Amino acid sequence: MALNATTIAALAEHLERCQLEARDTVKITDEHPALDWADAYAIQDAILERKRNRGARLVGLKCGLTSHAKMKQMGVEEPVFGFLVDEFAVADGADVRFAELIHPKVEPEVAFVLKDELRGPGCHIGAVLAATDFVLPGIEVIDSRYRDFKFDLKSVIADNTSAARFVVGGRARPVHSVDLRTCGVVLEKDGQPVALGAGAAVLGHPAAAVAALANHLARRGRSIPAGSLILSGGITEAVAVAAGDHFALRVQHLGSVSLRFV
Ligand code: OOG
Ligand code: MG
Numbered sequence: 001m002a003l004n005a006t007t008i009a010a011l012a013e014h015l016e017r018c019q020l021e022a023r024d025t026v027k028i029t030d031e032h033p034a035l036d037w038a039d040a041y042a043i044q045d046a047i048l049e050r051k052r053n054r055g056a057r058l059v060g061l062k063c064g065l066t067s068h069a070k071m072k073q074m075g076v077e078e079p080v081f082g083f084l085v086d087e088f089a090v091a092d093g094a095d096v097r098f099a100e101l102i103h104p105k106v107e108p109e110v111a112f113v114l115k116d117e118l119r120g121p122g123c124h125i126g127a128v129l130a131a132t133d134f135v136l137p138g139i140e141v142i143d144s145r146y147r148d149f150k151f152d153l154k155s156v157i158a159d160n161t162s163a164a165r166f167v168v169g170g171r172a173r174p175v176h177s178v179d180l181r182t183c184g185v186v187l188e189k190d191g192q193p194v195a196l197g198a199g200a201a202v203l204g205h206p207a208a209a210v211a212a213l214a215n216h217l218a219r220r221g222r223s224i225p226a227g228s229l230i231l232s233g234g235i236t237e238a239v240a241v242a243a244g245d246h247f248a249l250r251v252q253h254l255g256s257v258s259l260r261f262v
Contacts, residue, residue, distance in 0.1 A: 001042065002034040012046030015159050018145040024102050027146045027155040035154050041220070043158035048083050059229055060084040060111075062140065063209040064161040066233030067201040070107075073237045076153050079203075081213050082161035084229065090167040095262040096141060098243040101164055104143045104261070106241055107234030108187045108249045110180060110199060110206045111138035111168045117226045118210070120218030128207040128214070131226075134172035135180070137251035139187075139259060140231050141165035142238060166231060169249075169257035180206050183252040185235050190246050195236035206232040 003011075011028055018025050028043075029035050048058065064080045065071050090096055098104070115133035143164035144151060156162060180199040187195040199206050209232040214224050224230065239247075241261050248258040 001038045002036045003032060003039045007032070008039060008042050008046055011158060012043050012050060015043065015145055016047045016050055019164070022100055022102050024147045025145055027151050028158055029152055029155050035158070037154065037157070040154040040157035044082060044160050047160055048085070051085050051087065056085040056087055058083060059086050059089065060231070061213060061224060061228055062161060062163060062231040063213050063233040066203050066209040066212070067235055069197070069201060069237045070234045078153060079209065079212055079233070080153060080157050080161045081216055082157075082163045084163060084166060084231065088163060088165050090165050090259055092167055092170055092257050093259065094167070095260050096165055098241070098261045101141070101143045102145065103149060104141050104164060104241045105149075105238035106187070106247050107140045107142060107238045108185045108195060108197065108236055108251070109138045109140050109231045109234055110202075110251065110254070111136045112175070112207070112210050112230045112232060113172070114224060114226055114228050114230070117223050118214040119223040120215035123211040123214035123218070125205055125207040125211055128210045129175050132175040132207070135175050135178065135254060136168040136170070136172060137249050137254045137257045138166060138168040138231055139247060139249050139257055140234065141241070141259075167257055167259050168229070169255050171255040173254050178253045183254070185252070186250045187236065187239060188248045188250070189239065194239050197235040199235065201235045202233050209233050
């Protein structure tokens with residue numbers, strides 16, 4: 001670690017305030033160029049700790065930058081991982097208040113719910129499929145706290161990988177009943193398709209992203225607990241949002257899910 005505990009806590013407070021107050025900021029590596037990977041995840045952990053101290057519940061985890069479309073869009077080359085708390089959750093079909101966000105974008109994703117703990121190293125697609133209870137369609141609303149959505153990997157990790165809101169569909173499908181590689185996804189804005197893809201866009205298979213998460217956590221002495229909800233990462237480029245937009249995601253065999261920005 002390159003930063004001391006006081007700086008980690010101050011950066012966590014700063015980034016969380018930006019999230020809660022819908023304010024943007026310059027990326028933290030501008031002021032702290034020495035910030036390393038351990039610092040970045042320590043800041044993310046400190047944000048989670050702040051939320052937990054106010055009564056928030058950890059409901060799951062997210063993988064980000066797991067598709068070539070996303071990596072290309074953001075100009076980076078490695079997946080990142082973050083957390084999901086209950087305050088980010090939106091009910092299917094519900095309204096999201098645009099004023100609570102800075103410059104949100106939406107992403108079509110597949111969500112996994114685990115029946116068993118997943119522990120790396122050496123976690124692979126087979127282990128993920130065996131540990132998965134069911135899968136759901138999900139829309140993630142990302143909202144980087146960094147000005148103009150411009151960041152490097154360490155800054156975005158510290159900012160909890162831009163996590164802001166998410167919604168998942170309510171029809172649970174057993175993971176063995178669908179081929180998540182070939183299943184098609186259509187994201188519609190106000191009834192018009194705005195992004196199209198298939199599950200294979202995410203590391204060849206969305207379960208590979210969950211395996212990468214388990215292997216990443218193993219390097220930090222952690223595992224994915226049973227019962228976790230995991231967003232496996234945007235299948236297409238993220239789509240910019242304006243107030244009034246309605247988004248519906250249709251995932252082949254998994255049903256649909258929607259939300260509206262008001
Ligand atoms: C980082 C988060 C990306 C995904 O699904 O790829 C992400 C960002 O692009 O702001 O959640
Ligand atoms: Mg995402």
